Amino acid sequence: MTTTSAPTRRPGQPASGRRRGTLAGAVAAEWTKLWSIRSTWWTMLAGVLLMAATAGQLAIYVSNANTDDDPADDPGIVTVGSVLIDSVELTQYAVLALGLLLVTSEFTSGTIRTTLQCTPSRGRVLLAKAVVTGTATFALGLLLGAVGALVARPVLGRWGTAPAGGTAGDILAVATYLALIGVLALGLGAALRSAVLTLIVLLATLMIVPLSLQEPDIAVLNRIADAFPGVAGGHFMTGDGDPYPAFVGLLLLAGWAAAALALGRAALRRRDA
Numbered sequence: 001m002t003t004t005s006a007p008t009r010r011p012g013q014p015a016s017g018r019r020r021g022t023l024a025g026a027v028a029a030e031w032t033k034l035w036s037i038r039s040t041w042w043t044m045l046a047g048v049l050l051m052a053a054t055a056g057q058l059a060i061y062v063s064n065a066n067t068d069d070d071p072a073d074d075p076g077i078v079t080v081g082s083v084l085i086d087s088v089e090l091t092q093y094a095v096l097a098l099g100l101l102l103v104t105s106e107f108t109s110g111t112i113r114t115t116l117q118c119t120p121s122r123g124r125v126l127l128a129k130a131v132v133t134g135t136a137t138f139a140l141g142l143l144l145g146a147v148g149a150l151v152a153r154p155v156l157g158r159w160g161t162a163p164a165g166g167t168a169g170d171i172l173a174v175a176t177y178l179a180l181i182g183v184l185a186l187g188l189g190a191a192l193r194s195a196v197l198t199l200i201v202l203l204a205t206l207m208i209v210p211l212s213l214q215e216p217d218i219a220v221l222n223r224i225a226d227a228f229p230g231v232a233g234g235h236f237m238t239g240d241g242d243p244y245p246a247f248v249g250l251l252l253l254a255g256w257a258a259a260a261l262a263l264g265r266a267a268l269r270r271r272d273a
Contacts, residue, residue: 081170187260
């Protein structure tokens with residue numbers, strides 16, 4: 001009688017398939033996919049160009065307002081960080097595209113089926129995408145903040161100031177905001193499965209609905225608007241204490257991102273790929 005012995009394995013060598021479907025393996029796969037598609041690089045380039053153009057234009061506005069004939073328009077000396085934060089309102093949409101395309105492009109092309117075959121746990125797939133999106137958009141936010149500061153400082157001239165600690169803190173706040181907004185876009189993209197529809201919902205959530213609530217200047221509507229992610233993120237980045245401390249704005253924004261991920265996970269589990 002012949003016996004077949006099990007193949008020997010060197011100490012420390014992982015068993016065959018042990019990494020298959022793990023969170024670490026899913027994150028590695030999503031990281032590779034992110035940097036292997038052209039849309040990632042185009043989106044990042046668009047973000048850099050938008051930040052440079054917007055920061056430069058806002059800095060020009062400050063300089064011009066300080067030198068016109070109307071003292072009421074004189075903003076005085078402003079920080080570079082305040083220009084960066086104001087520039088995020090437009091630049092964030094390039095970052096949103098990076099987050100939502102990471103998932104909606106797979107539904108469009110049908111490659112989501114391959115992804116789910118490699119990692120059958122749909123919650124784990126979405127978590128891996130969230131880790132990759134948050135990391136990439138945070139790094140991109142640091143880059144955008146640095147680009148904006150480098151452009152705005154010389155344009156502001158004597159009307160601007162850039163204290164090292166304050167500017168670094170503002171860049172870090174911008175990067176944190178963009179990372180959470182990127183995860184929010186990812187979650188909504190997983191739920192809606194359409195890049196165009198997701199972008200419309202994001203535009204309404206971040207800008208249209210809050211502005212509509214604030215327009216009548218009614219206290220109750222203003223408080224509701226303050227709970228929306230774009231407004232909460234703005235309070236966090238500026239660090240003002242009205243209507244709530246900066247950390248509350250961060251918590252509200254993180255709550256929106258977590259809720260979007262939960263919605264996306266529920267949609268992934270309920271519907272076929």
